[in-house]
Amino acid sequence: MGTFKKLLVLVVAFAIMASIVACQQPVSEPEQPQETKPVAETPSDKPAEPAVEEGKVFNIYCWNTEFQDRFKMFFEDKGLVPEGVTVNWVITPSDGGAYQQKLDETLLAQESAAADDRIDLFLIEADYALKYVNSDYTLDVYKSVGLTEADTADMYQYTKDICTDANGILKGVSWQACPGGLIYRRSIAKDVLGSDDPATVQAALDSWAKFDAVAAQAKAKGYYMTSGYVATYRTFSNNVSAPWVNENDEIVFDPSIKQWIAQTKTYLDNGYTLPYGIWDAESFNEAKVDGRAMCYFGPGWFFDFCLMPATLADSEAEAAPGNGSYGDWGLVKGPQGFFWGGTWICAAAGSDNVGLTREVMKTLTCDKDTLLAITEKYADFTNNVSAMQEVAASDYAHPFLGGQNHIAVLLDSAQSIDMSNITMYDQLLNEPLPAAFLDYFLGNITEEEAYDNFFTAAIETYPNLKRPG
Amino acid sequence: MPEKTERKTHRSVSYAKWGYFFIAPFFAVFIVFQLIPLLSTFYYSLFEYYRVGLKQIGPNFVYFKNYIEVLTGEMPEYALNTLIIWIMGFIPQILVSMLLAVWFTSYRLKLRGQRFFKTVIYMPNLIMASALAMLFFMLFSPVGPVNQMLTEWGIIDQSILFFNIPITARAIIAFMNFLMWFGNTTILLMAGIMGIDQNLFETAQIDGAKPFMIFIKITLPLLMPILVYVLITSMIGGIQMFDIPQVMTNRLGTPDRTTMTLIMYLNRHLTSKNLGLGGAVSVIVFIMTSILSVFVYSSLMRNYRIPREKAGTALFGKTKQKQSEVEVI
Numbered sequence: 001m002g003t004f005k006k007l008l009v010l011v012v013a014f015a016i017m018a019s020i021v022a023c024q025q026p027v028s029e030p031e032q033p034q035e036t037k038p039v040a041e042t043p044s045d046k047p048a049e050p051a052v053e054e055g056k057v058f059n060i061y062c063w064n065t066e067f068q069d070r071f072k073m074f075f076e077d078k079g080l081v082p083e084g085v086t087v088n089w090v091i092t093p094s095d096g097g098a099y100q101q102k103l104d105e106t107l108l109a110q111e112s113a114a115a116d117d118r119i120d121l122f123l124i125e126a127d128y129a130l131k132y133v134n135s136d137y138t139l140d141v142y143k144s145v146g147l148t149e150a151d152t153a154d155m156y157q158y159t160k161d162i163c164t165d166a167n168g169i170l171k172g173v174s175w176q177a178c179p180g181g182l183i184y185r186r187s188i189a190k191d192v193l194g195s196d197d198p199a200t201v202q203a204a205l206d207s208w209a210k211f212d213a214v215a216a217q218a219k220a221k222g223y224y225m226t227s228g229y230v231a232t233y234r235t236f237s238n239n240v241s242a243p244w245v246n247e248n249d250e251i252v253f254d255p256s257i258k259q260w261i262a263q264t265k266t267y268l269d270n271g272y273t274l275p276y277g278i279w280d281a282e283s284f285n286e287a288k289v290d291g292r293a294m295c296y297f298g299p300g301w302f303f304d305f306c307l308m309p310a311t312l313a314d315s316e317a318e319a320a321p322g323n324g325s326y327g328d329w330g331l332v333k334g335p336q337g338f339f340w341g342g343t344w345i346c347a348a349a350g351s352d353n354v355g356l357t358r359e360v361m362k363t364l365t366c367d368k369d370t371l372l373a374i375t376e377k378y379a380d381f382t383n384n385v386s387a388m389q390e391v392a393a394s395d396y397a398h399p400f401l402g403g404q405n406h407i408a409v410l411l412d413s414a415q416s417i418d419m420s421n422i423t424m425y426d427q428l429l430n431e432p433l434p435a436a437f438l439d440y441f442l443g444n445i446t447e448e449e450a451y452d453n454f455f456t457a458a459i460e461t462y463p464n465l466k467r468p469g
Numbered sequence: 470m471p472e473k474t475e476r477k478t479h480r481s482v483s484y485a486k487w488g489y490f491f492i493a494p495f496f497a498v499f500i501v502f503q504l505i506p507l508l509s510t511f512y513y514s515l516f517e518y519y520r521v522g523l524k525q526i527g528p529n530f531v532y533f534k535n536y537i538e539v540l541t542g543e544m545p546e547y548a549l550n551t552l553i554i555w556i557m558g559f560i561p562q563i564l565v566s567m568l569l570a571v572w573f574t575s576y577r578l579k580l581r582g583q584r585f586f587k588t589v590i591y592m593p594n595l596i597m598a599s600a601l602a603m604l605f606f607m608l609f610s611p612v613g614p615v616n617q618m619l620t621e622w623g624i625i626d627q628s629i630l631f632f633n634i635p636i637t638a639r640a641i642i643a644f645m646n647f648l649m650w651f652g653n654t655t656i657l658l659m660a661g662i663m664g665i666d667q668n669l670f671e672t673a674q675i676d677g678a679k680p681f682m683i684f685i686k687i688t689l690p691l692l693m694p695i696l697v698y699v700l701i702t703s704m705i706g707g708i709q710m711f712d713i714p715q716v717m718t719n720r721l722g723t724p725d726r727t728t729m730t731l732i733m734y735l736n737r738h739l740t741s742k743n744l745g746l747g748g749a750v751s752v753i754v755f756i757m758t759s760i761l762s763v764f765v766y767s768s769l770m771r772n773y774r775i776p777r778e779k780a781g782t783a784l785f786g787k788t789k790q791k792q793s794e795v796e797v798i
Contacts (some may be wrong), residue, residue, distance in 0.1 A: 013494065107523065
């Protein structure tokens with residue numbers, strides 16, 4: 001009897017303990033893969049990386065499905081993933097630095113993690129690329145991953161500059177170059193400027209002064225120049241003359257950013273634009289068939305991946321002219337050339353699938369045919385100079401842009417992108433800046449107070465930074 | 470086997486050790502998941518300790534520099550924001566709850582469908598705070614239903630940017646807090662009122678007291694312990710206000726950081742892995758919560774206790790017991 005009781009007590013106690021520990025587990029364990037998908041089997045006659053035994057789980061960290069789509073279509077579906085290897089996608093939205101946080105946590109734990117839990121491949125954006133490029137967590141693309149100089153010879157130089165660390169070592173490659181342009185609504189341009197011809201529109205909008213003048217005309221006709229006050233921000237923040245942070249760790253406002261602040265204040269005061277951010281649904285609403293916004297700013301991926309879905313009246317139906325405002329758009333260089341975004345592929349140190357990463361990089365960023373196919377399918381301005389020159393000279397036409405060849409429009413911008421002023425702080429300084437100044441634009445606070453709020457928020461994010469002395 | 474059992478019965482049987490045995494899991498979990506983090510928070514609040522990129526800065530011991538920085542910085546402002554938003558929500562919450570509790574428990578009104586209404590007013594509490602915040606974000610957005618209705622009725626001719634005006638942004642957050650918690654408070658107050666001896670109400674009525682007088686002279690004084698409990702828990706909840714403004718303002722505390730609450734401020738330091746400043750903020754919030762709780766509790770209970778003290782020690786002893794009960798809650 002006594003022993004039985006004891007046993008019972010012990011069992012119950014363990015049960016309670018176990019249930020409590022089990023409840024705590026999700027808290028202590030940060031890693032919950034968002035989506036695990038078994039991979040299609042490769043034909044068995046294909047020799048799959050025979051040299052080294054590679055890991056069975058290929059962990060990819062990214063922030064949206066853009067790369068996933070391309071990976072599936074041009075790599076996985078072609079049977080290039082070796083048999084028995086599972087591709088594990090961990091997708092964390094990049095908003096507010098959430099993706100960087102997730103990546104940091106996992107990378108810092110990389111050494112102690114089990115081989116199959118380690119990051120094998122991750123994606124980064126230009127806005128914070130340097131943080132990872134200048135760290136030991138990324139592998140040398142040539143020496144460690146195994147690409148050759150010849151493989152990357154045809155890439156746009158700026159895409160290599162961004163991912164080259166302080167010692168001149170290339171740490172990541174991209175399949176896209178992201179020169180941005182001004183995307184305009186043809187019907188509104190016709191009404192305001194009398195023509196929707198790209199040459200005429202570009203001539204009317206090739207400087208900020210002219211842009212301001214057209215904004216007033218558009219307003220008079222009941223349109224908005226842009227759909228939101230943040231729309232033009234990238235164009236200014238990309239053309240800065242100095243980095244955000246100087247050598248004393250002080251935050252420096254570039255004249256270009258100040259110009260944006262002054263211009264945007266006028267635009268909101270005069271009703272040339274609306275108080276919405278780039279990603280607000282209200283901003284995309286103005287691209288619908290009855291929308292009143294004339295201009296959007298962005299590169300290929302922006303109008304294809306973000307803007308186009310918003311223009312459709314029926315999202316179920318085929319994206320073709322006649323469906324909403326699809327096809328009623330045009331692309332020109334605009335007042336200033338700029339670039340926006342771009343995604344770089346990095347191999348993580350400690351990965352047990354370096355061979356597979358090399359194949360991914362080779363296929364998706366170096367193979368001209370694949371890049372041409374990506375341009376064809378997704379309108380991406382892909383990262384291959386000769387391929388893009390070919391497309392620019394061809395009769396390639398994008399139906400969303402009313403049959404315009406946007407590659408040709410953006411070709412010059414891509415060559416002239418200058419990346420010398422990027423810092424690792426860019427994303428989390430550029431992202432909250434417009435929001436911090438909105439209070440000033442709407443007249444709630446003074447310009448001084450807006451600067452103050454911005455500095456406060458910036459220093460909360462980066463405690464090592466200082467206000468300008 | 471029988472020998473063993475016999476030996477056992479010889480000793481005086483103490484079950485106390487089983488008691489300890491059963492509560493041990495709680496303490497084990499408490500120590501690992503609460504006490505150690507708590508103490509390490511205190512510890513790290515004395516250090517300069519943060520991450521820039523993937524580089525770790527510190528920990529460097531800096532005495533109370535972090536505390537000085539947050540206290541002379543903007544933290545008092547965020548404490549004020551939190552207080553204002555909490556009061557804006559709590560006043561209607563306690564008034565509405567009190568009214569509903571009195572109605573629901575009134576033996577004269579005998580409201581029908583009480584069960585239904587009790588369920589309905591409790592409902593908002595079951596919705597996730599972040600979901601509710603998103604819902605209100607949609608409702609009050611510049612092209613949302615509220616603006617559409619106001620425009621349609623001709624009250625406004627241009628959308629009101631509710632989230633860009635300090636007073637409306639705060640009011641919306643306060644309203645959501647009110648909506649989520651008034652049902653809970655009503656049920657607590659009802660329990661309190663039902664605990665009052667019905668004879669007192671009847672006696673008062675026979676003496677000719679009007680309902681309002683009964684409420685002031687009988688219900689309210691006897692409800693005081695529950696009211697104190699509601700006030701304290703709501704205040705602690707208010708200090709911890711986080712999810713609604715965080716989601717609604719996309720963690721920026723816009724406009725002009727007037728909806729930045731204490732915990733949002735803490736969260737901003739924690740997302741940048743600034744354990745030193747974050748620790749300092751946490752410790753200050755902890756101290757504030759303690760002080761406020763003690764202050765509110767003792768000041769309110771004083772009024773409640775005085776007549777009993779005069780009445781004699783026996784009753785006083787009883788109150789004391791009650792007091793400890795409330796503390797346990």
